[in-house]
Amino acid sequence: MEFKILDLFCGAGGFSYGLDKNKNFKTVLGLDYDTNAINTFNKNIEGAVGIVGDITDEKVKKHIVEKSKKLGVNMIIGGPPCQGFSLKGKQLGLDDPRNFLFLEYIKIVSEIKPEVFIIENVRNLLNASDGYFLNQIKEKFTKIGYILNTGFINAKDFGVPQNRERAIIIGSLSRSVPLPTGKSNEIITVRDAISDLWYLNSGEGLDASDYINKPQSEYQSMLRGEKVYNHKATNHSDLALEKLKMVPPEGDKSSIPVELHGKQKFATTWSRLKWDEVSPTIDTRFDTPSNGRNSHPVLHRAITPREAARIQSFDDDFIFTGPKTSVCRQIGNAVPPLMAKAIGETISNAYMDKRVEKEDYSAYLADSFVFVKELKKNNIKVNHIITDPPYNISKDNNFTTMSSPRKGVDFGDWDKKFDLFGWIKDYVEILDKNGSIIIFCSYLYISYIIDELKEVGIDVKDVLVWKKSNPMPRNINRRYVQDMEFAIWGVKKGAKWAFNKPNNVPYLRSVFETSLVSGKEKTEHPTQKSLKLMKEIIEIHTNKKDLILDPFMGSASTGVASLELGRKFIGIESEHKYFQIAIKRLENSRGE
Template identity: 25%
Template sequence: MTEKKLKFIDLFAGIGAFHISLEKLGHKCVFASELSYDLRSLYKENYGIDCQGDITKISIESIPNHDVLCAGFPCQTFSKAGNQNGMKEARGKLFDEILKILSYHKPRYFILENVRNLLMHDSGNTWNYISHKLDELGYFFDKRILSPHLINIPQHRERIFIVGSLKSIDIEEMQWPPKEDYVNSVDSILNNDEIDSNLELEKINVLNTWGEFLNELPKDVEPYRPLWSMEFGANYPLDVEWESLPLNEWHKYKGMYGYPLKSCDSLELVFEKLPNYVKTQKGIPPTWKQKFIYNNRTFYKENKKFISKTTLNKIKDFKLESWKKFEWNCPGTQRIFYDKLIQFRGSGVRIKKNNYLPSLVTVSTQIPIIGKYMRYILPEEGARVQSLPEQIKLPETKTASFRVLGNMVNVELVYRVAFQLLKNYNKVPTEETIDIFEEV
């Protein structure tokens, strides 16, 4: 590796993805910090290092001098899936802890990672703050949206990588990992097919029903995306404040699946016949929501002659409203789930091609499903898709494992980014990569 080992610190360390990547390049971790006690214990077990706790409680002077600062700082507060409070809440302010360390220790390099929405959060003000502060500290820096699928790993998980150096040459000559032409199928990370299905029967029934729905449509008719079946037959108004509409006005319209609202003698009964996104809407619905609703209604009007009452009644009877939403993201392919990837999300039942594993998320109920075997992916399979070496120990429970896997940065992406960023610090050999599929 390099002629001289660089010292790096691993902040918000989690399972230690940055640690693995930089150690693979020959560098040495001199400090790690992680809020979770369980993950600190696991860090010690995996890497033999005493991982410190809450970074806000650690004196900056006690952090060893280092050459590289690595941090996948908390992203939930910047994510579209979160509350987007950003730097208004404690987690969002943790970036300032990074700034304090950079200001005091002045490491030559840093590598940061977060959700891609960090760029657009708060109309760009969050990124403007970050870039201004890094510039004030004298760093040259660059950023790029990267995803494992760009380097032949079957997971679409777009994240922003921010790299910096006190030397302009490091940034000027850095080459971001190029996009590869091919993406492996998810089969490349799976265990053998002898594993029994662990998918709940009610979810299998949901998938069978949506399969029937697809097969009733003509081959030249693709289902609208996203499909909100609650709008089939509905005609309530879209350009008004729903919560302020009086009862007599509601009586003019139809609710979910064409239910006549004139039969409701109270607003409470009216709202029972409307989708949740109506009940929770404050003010006039945004344009995007109006568009989705209108297009779903149009799709149903044009295709209801193909949709049997039997199938539609099964969909209406689904236990959860999210199961009544459907996202078929495989246009032009066979309308079967056998060769697809499936995910039950709050936004609906999502179907993807088998080289399009969705982002692993921290919610265990949204673990991706392998259509070929009608089972959830296993923690060790999720670890492979995140490029973790086989010897790295995960938390003991499935829920805890996927919480870690959903929060971590992809090891192979970090490795390639770090290789390029650090290549000018002494002599670097020909690039080698981590073959995450070699032991599968």
């Protein structure tokens, strides 16, 4: 899907610049009250029109809405300023007059009704007043038809050399879009970002005015020793230079106040960036040494706008225009482009064709924790949930005493740090009033899952036992052979649940004995359940034509068994490799 973007409160355009790096996004309009910022926006955001205007002005607002509709805007982004999270102990939230710009953002979204909107803001947006403000925002957007996902992301996890944590809200009319997850182990440092730049002294360098009205092609400037625009050091006073010289390389000022001249005391927060760490959050006063840890690691000066821009992850060919105070404000207020790019990739992925919907089954490549919101919005109700989620048991083991030692029980990243209980409440909410739920789990967590099920209104009936006739061997001289797995069976309180006892047996035991999967039935999935096991469970606990949901589908053993027994099926799987296996098995089960 192609997204055409309106960037509200666009500033210099960092948000748009990052999103436009993805071919599926194109910024067409920007709005901001700052003329200098709009000049920067227009010089750098190719093909977009930046408009100077006050969003509260009805004429400006009408113009923006009409132009957006004419240009086919289907995505709105921005970080509406909001200062009033509470006032004198009262939870005023959106009723606080200081949050009027947030309300204007909501009004424009409601008038244009884009497919997607994104809000980027300070962390306190989500947790202020115990979530009261966030709940108000959710209520406003849900009322006009949006599925919302909210949370915190940190720029340093997306290749930005800066510790900058932000609140993100993503709204969509038809998809439940997750927030991006970065790679916290692949950190870019201050050294990576700025060490190749020309080492300037106080007052040296080239600022934005050297760029104005000159061809941009003259200023391609990436390497040390070449001209780099917006790379001009603040011309510090002699007193400031004396103070800077007292701060050791990559260090902080002495904790003991130093008398300089007369009543001048060196008792403020003067600190240097550290080469091999990320920078703290860049703000609009990064050119002021007393502002905190934003002086150069070794040189006696504050960092330059270009150094700050690199720490924000702007490319060198992004040129900031206007007076230095405005340039600093543009850089400090910007959304880091690489963080914006990551948000865009997540949205783009959510709109890729990763769903198969047939008459008797539907399968989705998605994050189950997020996708459930889409099911809720579409008023989906299921008769049963039967699922085999990750057990959280992957680890390295020592099997050296075995004749053919294994490396350990490590099924993959999907089985590590899995939230065992966080999904249950949301899925129980889409369970029919007579519905049942069966969750496979490790013996380590049986009691915890039972407690969670009871908490959300499930009457736990039994623990089912899968006894393996050919279990995986382990260290037989020190441990019992692990030949059993468990599943918890519960029903909604007051339900008339299904329980189909065969007529040819006096009673049923809760023990199901089968072999591990082998032969033609075996797939690449390391924890695949056998069709024989799943069919036996489904025949007892469901009826023909019932709709069965598996939020953690894996290779789709539950789905295949459901279809072969005349049930309908919905499956969700987050791993692409297993999703492809599942689709092939589901198609084969229908004779496709």
